[in-house]
Amino acid sequence: MSLNSEDLNYDFNYNMFLAKNAISNLPKCEDRQKVVRWMRKLASSNRTVQEMKLRNDFMYYLISNIQRGNLEPPFTDHPPTSPLPNIQHLLPGSGDDTDLNDFDANAEAGGKLPMLYENSPDGGAFLAAQPVPKSGAFCYLAVVARGPKES
Structure with a gap:
């Protein structure tokens, strides 16, 4: 199934809505601040369809962490300044x-x-x-x- 940018943006916006509503599941204020920074980084990652797919993958794992109530790498740190394709290796199951x-x-x-x-x-x-x-x-x-x- 081939997704176009419109579909990818719809999925991302829906996941962003879920993340904003579930962020209160995180007990630590510093974790909530890290999540907000990750959400900002992911929201600005939309240059190509491939980057948007990667953005949505990061968002999926971010929401999973938020819903569990604790952060796991790479979300335990502030997001790197590098573009998403350069930090793709940080995704769980990405080749490590x-x-x-x-x-x-x-x-x-x-x-x-x-x-x-x-x-x-x-x-x-x-x-x-x-x-x-x-x-x-x-x-x-x-x-x-x-x-x-x-x-």
Whole structure:
């Protein structure tokens, strides 16, 4: 699905509304100030569609932190002055975690891919692109229809 800038701005504005209403979930005044600074930075990040998508990703994680009532990196610090594409690595699940290439290298070295990747129709490409929570559970359910096997 391709999103245009109008759709991305609508999503961002909705998430901004959620963040403003939930900011009181943060018990520390300094955390609320950091969130406001992040919101200002994200609001000014709209030069390209790619930057807007990245902005919305940051906003999603910011709202998750606000709703839990505590901030996790990168939101524990004030936002850097760098543009969003330069700080993309700060997003959870943005490449610092295990990715599919690590599994490919493991398989070439004689190791075995996880069963989930072996049985996935796309070889695990979809799963590798998903954020992995630092705590809690990651659930993946897929329903695939296949025709009868021909003998």
